[in-house]
Amino acid sequence: MHKSLYVLVLSCLQCCGYARFILPRVPDVVHPPVPDHDEELFDPEESPGLFEGDMALTNEFYNYWRVGIRWDIFPNKLWINGTVPYVISPLYEPSDLVTIYKAIRIINFMTCVRFVPWNGKSKDYVLIWPIKYPKGCWSFVGRFGGAQIVxxxxxxxxxxxxxxxxxxxxxxxxxxxxxxxxxxRWDRDKFVKIHTDNIIPRFISNFDKQSLENTTYSFEYDFDSIMHYGKYFFSKKKGKPTITPKHADVKALGQRKSMSKGDCLKLNDLYGCLKNPRTRRKYYNICNFMGL
Structure with missing residues (x-):
């Protein structure tokens, strides 16, 4: 890294309060490795070898997840008090740091969850890092314990x-x-059609749905969710959709711009923001006005 850039990054880190200690070292390669693939064919969110492309999971979740982890089954996966300490890699360019900080600020504003700079002491925290292998956009789901890669x-x-x-x-x-x-979601077949013939065979399982007994939802199906696949995810060939809406008035699926109204409500619900009478109205209003 150029000295001037390094100084700029350190300044950003100091502003966020975690440059007073040595940043953790992160390996270029995360084990276990995942199968290699043709980089030209894949969106960086579709990393092969991870659950549904961009999630690193353990078997304990498969029978219990819904719109979010069931805290009654896995209370240890909840971020305590909705607070997530984080460290951002100094390897990013200044413009990339700005993009990451914007994402954090949006979540912090639209929900009662709080991403806060790591104080060097908290055992569990998120490491936002440009991992080289498996590279792409991916994360563990819920609090995994220790230094957790995003x-x-x-x-x-x-x-x-x-x-x-x-x-x-x-x-x-x-x-x-x-x-x-x-x-x-267990009810997704009412809203979208999965075109299995167009899906790369080894990734068909990425389109599995969960049974009703393992899934409960407080909100309607969200075509605009930032957590929804796009029409061509894991497609065999360009232009061949793998998932399409069944409702004629829905023209697009998913987006990667910002949280939808539904995303905002779900996340606030998951962390109890809507149960507190003092904050319920505030977050309902924010989701209604700021959600896409």
């Missing part, structure tokens, strides 16, 4: 990757908070 691949000569806008960062940070993909 991989956000920086822009390169091929494109913006995870940081063209703050939307990709919001998507992965929501995974880290315990939120899963929208199209995996």
């Amino acid at each position: 991989s956000l691949q920086a822009p390169d000569h091929k494109g913006p990757n995870c940081l063209g806008t703050e939307g990709r960062a919001i998507h992965e940070l929501m995974h880290a908070l315990g939120v899963f993909h929208e199209q995996s």
